[in-house]
Amino acid sequence: MIEISTFTTAFLDILFPRRCLICSVFLFHPLSGSARKQSLETYLCPACRQHLQVYATHLDSVRLLDVEKVFSGYLYAGPLEKIIPAWKYHKRNEFFPLVGELLESALSRQEILTPAFDLVMAIPLSPSVLRKRGFNQAFFIASVVSAFLKQPLARNLLIKHIDTPHQASLDRRARALNLGPENFQVPEPDRIVGRNILLCDDVLTTGATLSAAARTLKSAGAASVSALTLARVVLD
Numbered sequence: 345m346i347e348i349s350t351f352t353t354a355f356l357d358i359l360f361p362r363r364c365l366i367c368s369v370f371l372f373h374p375l376s377g378s379a380r381k382q383s384l385e386t387y388l389c390p391a392c393r394q395h396l397q398v399y400a401t402h403l404d405s406v407r408l409l410d411v412e413k414v415f416s417g418y419l420y421a422g423p424l425e426k427i428i429p430a431w432k433y434h435k436r437n438e439f440f441p442l443v444g445e446l447l448e449s450a451l452s453r454q455e456i457l458t459p460a461f462d463l464v465m466a467i468p469l470s471p472s473v474l475r476k477r478g479f480n481q482a483f484f485i486a487s488v489v490s491a492f493l494k495q496p497l498a499r500n501l502l503i504k505h506i507d508t509p510h511q512a513s514l515d516r517r518a519r520a521l522n523l524g525p526e527n528f529q530v531p532e533p534d535r536i537v538g539r540n541i542l543l544c545d546d547v548l549t550t551g552a553t554l555s556a557a558a559r560t561l562k563s564a565g566a567a568s569v570s571a572l573t574l575a576r577v578v579l580d
Contacts, residue, residue, distance in 0.1 A: 364389035365442055366423050384449065387442040388423070395422040396446075398453070399576050408551040410558040411543075412568050416576035417450025420547050424575045428546055432481045440484065447488045447574060454572075456493065461542040461570065464490040465498035467557055468528070470506065485574055486544040493542075501536055502557060503529050528557050530564035537565035548573040 362371045369389040384393055397419040408414060418424050427446075431439035466482035474480055490497035506527045530536060541561055543554060548571070558569035 362386075364392055365438060366392040366426055384442075384445050387445065392423050396424070397421050398450075408558070408571065409555040410562055410569060411551070411554055411571050413570040414548065414551075414554075415454050415456060415570070415572040416548055417446065417454075417573070418575045420549075420575040420577045428481075428575065432546065433477070435478065443484065443574065444488050447485060448492055450574070451489065451492045456542075456572075461493065461495055461540050463498050463536065463539045464493065464495050464542045464544065465502055467543065467545040467553055468500075468502055468504040470504045482545045485546060485572075489542065489544055489572060495542070498536075498541075501530060501532060502561060503531060505529050528560040530560060533564040536561060538567050540568045541566050541570070543569055543571045545571070545573050546575065548576040550579070 363369060364371055365387050367389060369391075371386070371389060388396075399416040399418050420428070427439060427442065430436045431443060464486050466480060466486035468482075469477065469480045487497055504527055543557060543561070545554060548554065551571075554571045554573075558571070561569050
């Protein structure tokens, strides 16, 4: 005798099939009896999950100017090279919960001592880029991190007031020259004086953006600035 849950699963999979967000292989339906709680399995097939490359700190020795510590969840390779651009540039809203799951998985592996940070904030976008893109991916990351660490999330305490070319379109030397602390402002410095800040972004390549932002925050009185990114590029 076939159990009712099997019929339910088959029925839902026919009406509302769920596919892997990377390779489109069919996944279980999240409302069926076979579904588990929300996890990476809800969005990625076993093969794509297997190709996620966790970032190991021994892979390089990047030290960022004015940044105390740097945390990264994954290597910018394999599935992340598809997930981040699709989410960031192509308005693929279905990637928001997946990015959230990736971040929570990464945060559970990191040795982040919450007393070390008392404020979480995002690398800002310039107003024109924000209007064009419709959201700030770094702010979404910061909101997930803030909720996970149970630390306050800052809004508009760091702003980018000068438009610059996208860092992704530049080579390593040009990235370093493209952004400086003059590109950022702290409109209310009294709100960050003495604070230990965890600054969030999506991908760390050369670190020029994070270093410039950290310098601005420290000049405004922040006690320390560390950084957290979803992914990191390992440079040769």
